[in-house]
Amino acid sequence: MWRLNRVRYKNVGQSSKSSEELRLKRREQEKALRQARRDKQLVSKRLLLNEDEEVTMETTSGEQDVVSLLYKLQQSGSERETHLKDLSKALRDPSAQLTFIKQENSMHLLVSLLTGSNTQCRLHAVRCLHELSHSIHTNVAPACLPATPYLLTYLSGQSTKFTELCLYTLGNLIPDSDVVKEKLLAQGIIPALASCMENQRHNLAVVEAVGFTLSQLLQAKDAAEKIIPTVLTSCLPSQLLSVLTPDPKFGLAPAIECAWCLHYLACSKDGRELLAQGALLQCSSLLSSLGGAEGSKEGMELLVCPLLRCVGNLLSFCPVNSLSSQVGDVRLVVALCAFLQAYLHTQPALARESAWVLNNLTAHSGEFCSALLTFNLVPGLMQLLLFSQGINTMILRILANVAHKKKELSVQMVHLGLLSTLCSTLKMADQEMVTLSLEVLFMLVVSGPQVVDEFVRLNGVPLLEAIQYNSEGEMRQRAVYLLERHLLSDSSSACTVDNVSSS
Amino acid sequence: MISLTETTEEQSELPFNFVPQLFHLHKDHDLFEDGDVHRHMYLQDLYCVSEAEDKSTPSISQFACHISGCSAVFSVLEEYEHHYNSLHRHVCCSCRRSLPSARLLDVHIQEWHDSLFTILAQTQDMYQCLVEGCGQKFRTNKDRKDHLVMIHKYPPDFRFDKPKKDRRTHETKKPQQIETAMEVVDDTCGSERVHDGLSDQQELGESMETHVSEEEAAQNYAAAAAAAAGGDAGLSAALHSNKHANSEMPKPQYSYRVPTTVCFGHGSVRGFRGRRGRRK
Ligand SMILES: [Zn+2]
Numbered sequence: 195m196w197r198l199n200r201v202r203y204k205n206v207g208q209s210s211k212s213s214e215e216l217r218l219k220r221r222e223q224e225k226a227l228r229q230a231r232r233d234k235q236l237v238s239k240r241l242l243l244n245e246d247e248e249v250t251m252e253t254t255s256g257e258q259d260v261v262s263l264l265y266k267l268q269q270s271g272s273e274r275e276t277h278l279k280d281l282s283k284a285l286r287d288p289s290a291q292l293t294f295i296k297q298e299n300s301m302h303l304l305v306s307l308l309t310g311s312n313t314q315c316r317l318h319a320v321r322c323l324h325e326l327s328h329s330i331h332t333n334v335a336p337a338c339l340p341a342t343p344y345l346l347t348y349l350s351g352q353s354t355k356f357t358e359l360c361l362y363t364l365g366n367l368i369p370d371s372d373v374v375k376e377k378l379l380a381q382g383i384i385p386a387l388a389s390c391m392e393n394q395r396h397n398l399a400v401v402e403a404v405g406f407t408l409s410q411l412l413q414a415k416d417a418a419e420k421i422i423p424t425v426l427t428s429c430l431p432s433q434l435l436s437v438l439t440p441d442p443k444f445g446l447a448p449a450i451e452c453a454w455c456l457h458y459l460a461c462s463k464d465g466r467e468l469l470a471q472g473a474l475l476q477c478s479s480l481l482s483s484l485g486g487a488e489g490s491k492e493g494m495e496l497l498v499c500p501l502l503r504c505v506g507n508l509l510s511f512c513p514v515n516s517l518s519s520q521v522g523d524v525r526l527v528v529a530l531c532a533f534l535q536a537y538l539h540t541q542p543a544l545a546r547e548s549a550w551v552l553n554n555l556t557a558h559s560g561e562f563c564s565a566l567l568t569f570n571l572v573p574g575l576m577q578l579l580l581f582s583q584g585i586n587t588m589i590l591r592i593l594a595n596v597a598h599k600k601k602e603l604s605v606q607m608v609h610l611g612l613l614s615t616l617c618s619t620l621k622m623a624d625q626e627m628v629t630l631s632l633e634v635l636f637m638l639v640v641s642g643p644q645v646v647d648e649f650v651r652l653n654g655v656p657l658l659e660a661i662q663y664n665s666e667g668e669m670r671q672r673a674v675y676l677l678e679r680h681l682l683s684d685s686s687s688a689c690t691v692d693n694v695s696s697s
Numbered sequence: 698m699i700s701l702t703e704t705t706e707e708q709s710e711l712p713f714n715f716v717p718q719l720f721h722l723h724k725d726h727d728l729f730e731d732g733d734v735h736r737h738m739y740l741q742d743l744y745c746v747s748e749a750e751d752k753s754t755p756s757i758s759q760f761a762c763h764i765s766g767c768s769a770v771f772s773v774l775e776e777y778e779h780h781y782n783s784l785h786r787h788v789c790c791s792c793r794r795s796l797p798s799a800r801l802l803d804v805h806i807q808e809w810h811d812s813l814f815t816i817l818a819q820t821q822d823m824y825q826c827l828v829e830g831c832g833q834k835f836r837t838n839k840d841r842k843d844h845l846v847m848i849h850k851y852p853p854d855f856r857f858d859k860p861k862k863d864r865r866t867h868e869t870k871k872p873q874q875i876e877t878a879m880e881v882v883d884d885t886c887g888s889e890r891v892h893d894g895l896s897d898q899q900e901l902g903e904s905m906e907t908h909v910s911e912e913e914a915a916q917n918y919a920a921a922a923a924a925a926a927g928g929d930a931g932l933s934a935a936l937h938s939n940k941h942a943n944s945e946m947p948k949p950q951y952s953y954r955v956p957t958t959v960c961f962g963h964g965s966v967r968g969f970r971g972r973r974g975r976r977k
Pocket residue numbers: 762763764767768769780781784785886
């Protein structure tokens with residue numbers, strides 16, 4: 195069955211292609227997706243498979259079949275169901291899809307079968323529409339417009355399979371054309387999705403499909419103006435949040451779709467409206483429990499990613515005084531650090547996002563800063579300072595947040611060896627790292643006189659002396675200040691001692 | 698170039714401005730790129746657990762030499778340490794030559810840039826033996842060289858005794874190496890120049906104010922150091938008397954013997970001549 199129990203791994207293992215070939219294909223596709231995102235064209239469609247089929251792209255002379263099948267379908271007869279089923283199979287082929295929409299009255303015929311009294315024909319007709327919606331050709335989606343009001347109407351509940359097909363078909367049609375999207379909005383797709391989700395909240399396959407279709411809408415370029423405000427005033431946000439308690443039997447998939455919807459809402463300018471619904475608490479709790487789970491489950495990162503983003507962005511809307519109540523347990527920091535360590539080598543991007551969330555969490559909260567020390571997470575963070583690609587600057591910001599809060603915390607971090615770590619980061623090529631290191635060093639130095647002695651003992655002074663003539667002003671000014679105001683104020687006597695000992 | 702006045706202005710206000718910051722990231726933020734791509738791989742049924750194993754670990758940060766004019770980059774911290782210690786640890790602030798040890802730097806500063814040394818050398822044995830712990834002094838560089846070859850078995854072509862002419866021609870060929878601050882790279886990091894700092898030639902033009910006696914010199918240093926909270930450590934190391942040490946609690950040692958006024962290129966105007974004259 196298509197519905198994934200945890201997440202689906204199609205194309206894997208069951209294909210005759212070699213794994214090397216598959217890996218190559220994935221690499222190429224990944225490259226294409228990356229470019230599409232840069233061009234702001236990143237869209238995906240989903241193909242809901244029949245229970246008995248595997249993904250095969252082989253189709254047999256679809257074009258011929260489509261024309262003759264359409265002809266046969268026009269003659270009403272007892273074999274209509276079979277012909278319609280054959281048509282749905284033929285329409286997997288991209289050129290057959292083009293042939294179909296060019297045939298006169300083809301869509302009209304399909305809609306009449308979709309709305310006819312034969313329920314088996316309805317099912318096969320929606321399957322045909324679904325295959326068409328999955329087309330790579332952008333002119334296919336507008337051709338499907340006559341069917342959309344019926345697809346929306348059927349969301350009020352027939353069978354799970356039928357509703358799923360309607361939802362995925364709608365979801366696939368959304369990104370192809372603004373005309374289709376505008377029509378769907380006018381036809382009330384948002385309230386239709388909301389009531390579908392509300393009525394079928396226990397049907398997780400439908401919930402997942404609603405999540406997917408909604409996420410397609412929320413990714414539209416003009417979503418901020420036309421879609422997100424309507425969604426936020428509907429019951430959808432609370433429905434989405436209620437899905438964030440994954441069902442162990444069904445798996446993560448519905449939660450993944452809903453979490454992505456919440457991410458698209460939270461990263462908009464109206465994201466703060468989610469706070470009132472307790473979204474921050476809900477997302478943080480789930481993250482905490484995922485982070486605390488023994489060993490990372492397969493596919494867990496697919497859920498962790500959107501949840502991290504929700505928490506990160508919602509934190510930026512959260513007033514400081516209600517931070518504790520909105521986030522809940524301080525042990526969220528433990529989960530975030532666990533993700534940082536777990537994903538550093540396999541999913542660096544997720545490690546980076548975890549660090550961003552940890553920064554937002556510690557920026558204005560002494561409580562979470564203290565928690566980093568209470569749970570002994572600082573040594574692990576310091577080790578991550580060696581890694582580049584944005585991870586180290588974010589980690590250093592987190593440590594700076596901690597040092598900025600309280601002198602006691604600074605002193606504790608010095609005891610944990612932060613100064614010798616800074617001696618390494620001051621040597622880094624990345625200027626932002628050096629400047630941030632100098633900022634942290636300054637906060638540590640003013641926290642107590644013993645810090646200066648320790649830094650000198652660690653041979654830190656020459657590092658600053660090297661930087662004090664650097665052409666980069668940000669670095670230079672800070673190094674000069676530290677040297678002249680804090681580190682070399684005793685230089686005359688120090689030199690005397692030096693002289694004595696060396697002569 | 699940094700002028701002294703500019704430096705003073707820089708110091709007038711606190712250059713530190715870190716404040717904790719929350720970042721709200723919009724949908725198309727770069728930080729989200731990988732995650733979005735991964736999400737769409739999943740939607741397009743290209744998700745695969747083993748895919749994770751293909752992903753490369755984030756690379757280790759690169760290290761760079763921050764000495765002005767030197768932009769050497771290293772992928773391993775040890776390489777950085779080696780580079781720094783070889784080329785920048787013992788650098789003369791006047792002529793920017795890099796010396797292999799703190800002791801040789803002290804000797805170099807005395808013999809090359811200290812006019813008191815010049816005066817005293819006319820009447821006393823001033824050329825210290827280069828060997829740590831020997832303690833003998835000689836009237837001329839030639840005498841010292843003979844001593845080094847005879848007693849300490851140095852090779853006769855020992856490079857520290859490079860004749861003046863060689864260097865002059867080198868300098869006339871490339872005068873900008875000496876004059877222009879931006880050219881420090883060659884001087885500081887050019888390994889061929891590392892050892893040529895100890896010739897018997899004095900560069901009188903480089904001399905600073907003359908000290909009448911060692912004691913007065915020491916007092917001057919103390920005053921200058923007090924005024925300029927960052928005294929001429931390297932220079933004073935050569936000339937200091939002990940009495941300041943006795944009057945103070947022992948302080949941590951600064952292993953770095955380069956004067957804090959050391960001129961790494963851009964800072965050349967802050968050599969001890971300029972600093973001493975203007976800072977009071
Ligand atoms: Zn260098």
